[in-house]
Amino acid sequence: MTARNITRTIIVETPSRPGNLGKVTTAIGQAGGDIGDITTIKIGPLSTVRDITVQFESDEQLEVVVRAIEALGGGIYVHGVSDEVLRAHEGGKIRMVSKLDIRSLADLRRVYTPGVADVCRVIQEEPEKARYYTSIGNTVAIVTDGTAILGLGNIGPLAGMPVMEGKAALFDRFAGISGIPILLDTSDPDEVVRTIKNISHSFGGILLEDIGSPHCFEIEERLKRELPIPVMHDDQHGTAVVTLAAAISACRATGIELRDAVVGQIGLGAAGLAICRMFMAYGVKEMSGVDRQAAALDRLRQYGGTPLGSLEELMEKCDIVVATTGVPGLIKPEMIRQGQVILALSNPKPEIDPVCALKAGAAFAADGRSVNNVLGFPGIFRGVLNAGARDITHEMLVAAAQAIADCTSEGELAPHPLDPEVHRRVARAVEQVASQKN
Numbered sequence: 001m002t003a004r005n006i007t008r009t010i011i012v013e014t015p016s017r018p019g020n021l022g023k024v025t026t027a028i029g030q031a032g033g034d035i036g037d038i039t040t041i042k043i044g045p046l047s048t049v050r051d052i053t054v055q056f057e058s059d060e061q062l063e064v065v066v067r068a069i070e071a072l073g074g075g076i077y078v079h080g081v082s083d084e085v086l087r088a089h090e091g092g093k094i095r096m097v098s099k100l101d102i103r104s105l106a107d108l109r110r111v112y113t114p115g116v117a118d119v120c121r122v123i124q125e126e127p128e129k130a131r132y133y134t135s136i137g138n139t140v141a142i143v144t145d146g147t148a149i150l151g152l153g154n155i156g157p158l159a160g161m162p163v164m165e166g167k168a169a170l171f172d173r174f175a176g177i178s179g180i181p182i183l184l185d186t187s188d189p190d191e192v193v194r195t196i197k198n199i200s201h202s203f204g205g206i207l208l209e210d211i212g213s214p215h216c217f218e219i220e221e222r223l224k225r226e227l228p229i230p231v232m233h234d235d236q237h238g239t240a241v242v243t244l245a246a247a248i249s250a251c252r253a254t255g256i257e258l259r260d261a262v263v264g265q266i267g268l269g270a271a272g273l274a275i276c277r278m279f280m281a282y283g284v285k286e287m288s289g290v291d292r293q294a295a296a297l298d299r300l301r302q303y304g305g306t307p308l309g310s311l312e313e314l315m316e317k318c319d320i321v322v323a324t325t326g327v328p329g330l331i332k333p334e335m336i337r338q339g340q341v342i343l344a345l346s347n348p349k350p351e352i353d354p355v356c357a358l359k360a361g362a363a364f365a366a367d368g369r370s371v372n373n374v375l376g377f378p379g380i381f382r383g384v385l386n387a388g389a390r391d392i393t394h395e396m397l398v399a400a401a402q403a404i405a406d407c408t409s410e411g412e413l414a415p416h417p418l419d420p421e422v423h424r425r426v427a428r429a430v431e432q433v434a435s436q437k438n
């Protein structure tokens, strides 16, 4: 069977004695399972039942893990394996709901016809009033063509829908913004730009998501130029913002001056090139990179970076390594140099597991789960929508990165994504810059 990343919850009962949970987690780890959350479901005098969420490479590995737990004996049982991820997706993750209760005929006439016609006329006379009398000012389109869904590649827009719904759920949760997924059945820049422009009246902003390189660059540039509302390609700039924040925090902790550090990038697609441009604009003098595509290396050169001959050379030379290739396990532990900062940002699996990188001598290491654009895009859009800004500028993105770095505790590379304060501070920082500009 093809290797894939699967998450399952294993329901395990152990005798209520110290040491049994340790035995179970050791058995899971030794069989290759990657443990996430552990939730205690029931503690009795004799036995304890826990849900243990584990990531696997394949169904075969799941079976090996379950057999390893069962082989422990001594009253340790596997009660079942549940696929909570699929269960959570049944019926989708988002829905449109009415903010108003419609119980009486008076409600109906206010919300709908005939009352609504008055509001239509107000907007017809003064189109800018749509911002106040409709949901447009708080609604962002989340647009994909399905060509670079996480690191899964060109799996098409329909298969990418769960990611788009996820982004919409995050917009709602962290910024109170309605995100509407839009799946495009074309990757042709002319068609994509035309389609988005034709539907743009419905939205206060456009978040481009998981659109692969190089066509993402032209699409974003043209939309930014031609639309009067904020447009941002998340995989480029959302990622660049959180990566800069992580690098600022790593340098603060290690005493390295970021601007003088040698930064190396593995993978120069949408995320990689935007990170390069962001770091250079921040003042980093030396950016190097590798990519399997010559055209990507040409683009790096064009932005002032230096293509290197091999991954090994890059790992040897650089103080900070940022990987955005989508290739799990590309960085081998023996390539890590003592004291390096490793940001292996590919999802759903990183180029090297951070624990492995730290064991191999890295001073700091993180993957795409913790250094993730979820720390950036909700607050960035909240900020520009609050300010009524027509664009998202480089200065706003740097302000967002600094806000994230300021929220990061000492010794960490990124703040906790569920901390509402992070999203509030990003929004405030972006709104401040946007308001100065207006």
Ligand SMILES: NC(=O)C1=CN([C@@H]2O[C@H](COP(=O)(O)OP(=O)(O)OC[C@H]3O[C@@H](n4cnc5c(N)ncnc54)[C@H](O)[C@@H]3O)[C@@H](O)[C@H]2O)C=CC1
Binding pocket: 148, 149, 150, 151, 152, 210, 211, 212, 213, 234, 235, 236, 239, 242, 266, 267, 268, 269, 270, 271, 272, 290, 291, 292, 293, 296, 323, 324, 325, 326, 327, 330, 345, 346, 347, 348, 367, 368, 369, 371, 372, 373, 374
């Ligand atoms: N942590 C985060 O917040 C984010 C992580 N990412 C991750 O970054 C990865 C790339 O995403 P995009 O930039 O949107 O895709 P992309 O398709 O635009 O870029 C990938 C680049 O990696 C290069 N590449 C692939 N295999 C390589 C190899 N073996 N050696 C050197 N270069 C190689 C490709 O030629 C391409 O230029 C994905 O896994 C994605 O999940 C992307 C955005 C946000």
Ligand SMILES: CC(=O)C(=O)O
Binding pocket: 149, 150, 151, 210, 234, 235, 346, 347, 368, 372, 373, 374
């Ligand atoms: C996080 C994200 O946007 C990605 O991996 O593509």
Ligand SMILES: [Mg+2]
Binding pocket: 150, 209, 210, 234, 235
């Ligand atoms: Mg993405």
